[in-house]
Amino acid sequence: MKVIILAGGFGTRISEYTKTIPKPMIKINGKPILVHIMSHYAKFGYKDFYVALGYKGKVIKKFFKKKIKDWNIHLVDTGNKTMTGGRLKRLKKFIGNETFFMTYGDGVSNVNIKSLLKFHKKYKKLVTLTAVQPTARFGAVKFSGKFVKSFKEKSKIDEGWINGGFFVMEPNFLKFIKSDKTFLEKEPLENASKKKELIAYKHRGFWQCMDTKRDKDMLEKTLKKKKI
Numbered sequence: 628m629k630v631i632i633l634a635g636g637f638g639t640r641i642s643e644y645t646k647t648i649p650k651p652m653i654k655i656n657g658k659p660i661l662v663h664i665m666s667h668y669a670k671f672g673y674k675d676f677y678v679a680l681g682y683k684g685k686v687i688k689k690f691f692k693k694k695i696k697d698w699n700i701h702l703v704d705t706g707n708k709t710m711t712g713g714r715l716k717r718l719k720k721f722i723g724n725e726t727f728f729m730t731y732g733d734g735v736s737n738v739n740i741k742s743l744l745k746f747h748k749k750y751k752k753l754v755t756l757t758a759v760q761p762t763a764r765f766g767a768v769k770f771s772g773k774f775v776k777s778f779k780e781k782s783k784i785d786e787g788w789i790n791g792g793f794f795v796m797e798p799n800f801l802k803f804i805k806s807d808k809t810f811l812e813k814e815p816l817e818n819a820s821k822k823k824e825l826i827a828y829k830h831r832g833f834w835q836c837m838d839t840k841r842d843k844d845m846l847e848k849t850l851k852k853k854k855i
Contacts, residue, residue, distance in 0.1 A: 715801065733837045747828070757827075
């Protein structure tokens, strides 16, 4: 199965790094976060990668001039200003008629890819997303009048399931994407949801995205411990 990775965004929230390199090339413990993500899929036997390039894509091309292990890596220019949905749509000719994986180039997880695929096949919908519960950045406070009813320091957000990426998709889902300007997370996924073609695989294990330097530092500490 093919693994699509969206790696073309501007990464404006972590601009101290992305002025010179694209966000997926920011190093976590000496390796680009993109390589950490690809390594996770490869661990489950999925090594056929299609990386959608945009902002500073030449940096990614230069890095992968040196072949990595037995990975099959395709680097595809999808436009500097193309949105997430548009990038995916531009890879239509490579996707063909097969079920495929898709994720973002800035999130690391220990999600069981085999279990995720099994779940997708069981329910036979167009899209399965991996839902995760990120740790709250601050202590969660609940009130009873003026009194604090409960306080939890950096707890999991109550019922705060979010889109953690790590999708499994059917090629027919691409019909929901109109143009380069389409955000994957807006009309395409919203419309799939309305049509009951979007389901969630709940992952309660490790997941961390990298939006800020704080996230980067946290990832470095966590990955050293977990050895993901």
